[in-house]
Amino acid sequence: MFQNLPSALLAASPAVPVLAPATGAVATLQALVAEGVDTIFGYPGGAIIPIYDVLYDFKEQLNHVLVRHEQGGIHAAQGYARSSGRVGVVLATSGPGATNLVTGLADALIDSTPLVCITGQVFAHLLGTDAFQETDIINITTPVTKWNYQVTNAEEIPEALAKAFYIARSGRPGPVLVDITKNAQIQTFDAPEYQPCHHIRSYRPAPVVRPEYIEQAAALINNAQRPFILWGQGVVLGSAEQEFREFVEHSGIPAAWTILGVGALPTGHPLNVGMLGMHGNYGPNVLTNECDVLIAIGMRFDDRVTGRLDKYAKQAQVIHLDIDPTEIDKNVKATVPVWGDCKETLPLLTALVEPRQHTAWLARFNDHTEQEVNAVIREELFPTTEELTMGEIMQQLNEITQGEAIIVSDVGQHQMIACRYAQLNHSRSNITSGGLGTMGFALPAAIGAKLGAPDRTVVAVIGDGGFQMTIQELGTIMQTGVDVKIMIFNNQFLGMVRQWQELFHQRRYSFVDIQSPDFVAVAAGYRIAGQRVDARADLRPALERMLAHPGSFLLEVMVTKENNIFPMVPQGCSVAEIRLR
């Protein structure tokens, strides 16, 4: 293939691997075991029966969780990956099984979640014939995978899966899909001993770190009067929490987070000044347009974070640290690009940055916090009205869990409340659908999160709308006995859409009024304990009961119907135009 290779490289080729007869299905599961997989989420069907057949013999090594819908399976795998830091694995059959993965793939791609999805496919000789349950899943999933590949011969399986795992977890992580035709699953071949993949010629997971950029970044920071750090999930994905904390504490720079970055620095840390973006905190948004140096770490300047781009931090010099070169200059032009894994680049930067304290500048954040507390937060967390607020539920939960729980949130008003107000002491504690905003994410993701972090308490925060999108996963909870605490914040509306209609569409509440079943009774049908609360006096005891309950518990809390999440940067406005009311 490549003739002029130095002879030293040729000599380094591995010893002859051991061959043993195996079917493609066996090789598939052997690959999973060799990759250290312990949990798989899946749903069987005709085109993947051979793999399921072998799974019967692999029960000891591989814990298979039978979900109730493939979308539930992939969200569960996402939750697993996010809480554990490992690769989530999903099995699905061809056709409808495979297409049910698409939403989860899109979600995982935009949120950089490492997943390996294995789909069954019709026999290779039937490809392209519109065979029963045939769908061109490779082309369907091309825009929503980091990589995908169709296997038509068993001999390809070990290498394809080795590449899949390597690509999913390396560099900027992401979902990959391997589609295996049925003939390849059945076919017997001489399987070599499994070789994990550590390198692909055409794939550079992380760019080479350039010392001159580190030096330039340090010089900017050392000369800054009002530097400001924005951090995202890159810190978590790079396992760079410690390096990040050292950088923040050493430089004394106030730092704010995106909703996927939260937890990398405890929410109570004195230099943690809050959440960015549309429903973020007042100070970080307003002061983005006043800082002189903006240090973005492992975040991608999503439009929910930046608001109107042409009015975003125009006064600032921007330092952007990212492992993915396509993120640099994509939305916000960087003065200094720091390519690389932040686990590697942050310590280099810390070493060149002078220790400082930005007391006066930090005080400005605290002033804004005070304004926000007076205008919004106090009433949200300690309401004077009769009706329960979403914020007070989070406040009570924080008091009981003391920031030790994993919070999995769905999408809507409750998500913004959960992300804004959850107290998180640890990284990998906030699991939510950030980039795609997928309703129905939380229930299955919570199942996965608990399986990925069995020692931690997992609390799912879900709206009455989103819960009904994947409500069937209560069946998965029933069957596996997984322990998740499910909280439904029931405002009897598709609340976030209602808020927009109220604020921007003259209160024309078009199809946002949603009826729900008796959720506690539904849970009871699945043999899951539950309680419904609509009075303040019952809230705290119910939360305590839920957390003390051995096993899953569903708590439905009736909250104010028409409450709005503030502050808010209206769409199309600058972050500095954030509204407190």
Next chain:
Amino acid sequence: MSTEPVDRQEYNITAYTENQVGLLNRIAIIFSRRKINIESLNVSPSEIEGIHRFNIVIVETEEVVEKLAKQIEKQVEVLKVYYNTNADVIWQEMALYKVPTDVIAEKVLVERLLRENGARAVVIRKDYTVFETTGHREETDSLIKALQPYGLIEFVRSARIAIIKASDGFHHKLKDFERREPSEEVAENEFLNDREQVFTM
């Protein structure tokens, strides 16, 4: 429709890739997702065995082209992407023209026509003759004009191929990559070549 920004111009994107099923689609959707029209696309083997070379022409601003190039390079099977203005590359397109032989033989000073347009006859049959030219768009266009009055039957032009003036080839770069991070020999999709064997399972 909207007026074009002045800084839009033709850019030649050159991508070196693995020879992989599905990659064309992966690259194409990087453009279609942004509603960018590809003016010309050519894929061919490069000077390195197993490595293919895409030549893609679009009309865009440099800022957009730079982002697109990065997005293409981000794909797992893509080794390297360059982008260049027309001034930075040597480029050619090839055109074929089919005309009725009798008309041409009777009415045209064929020799002169060929000379003036740098063309060459590829096939001469009783019923038709096929001419070929290569060059830039204006050059290949000029023969159309000359042949139209004589009953041009069919015309086709190829995608653009381009060689970057300043590059010393990719071979060198790849060797450098491999020296830093050597890979095992990976045979991509070798099984798709034995379709018979696979498909009769």
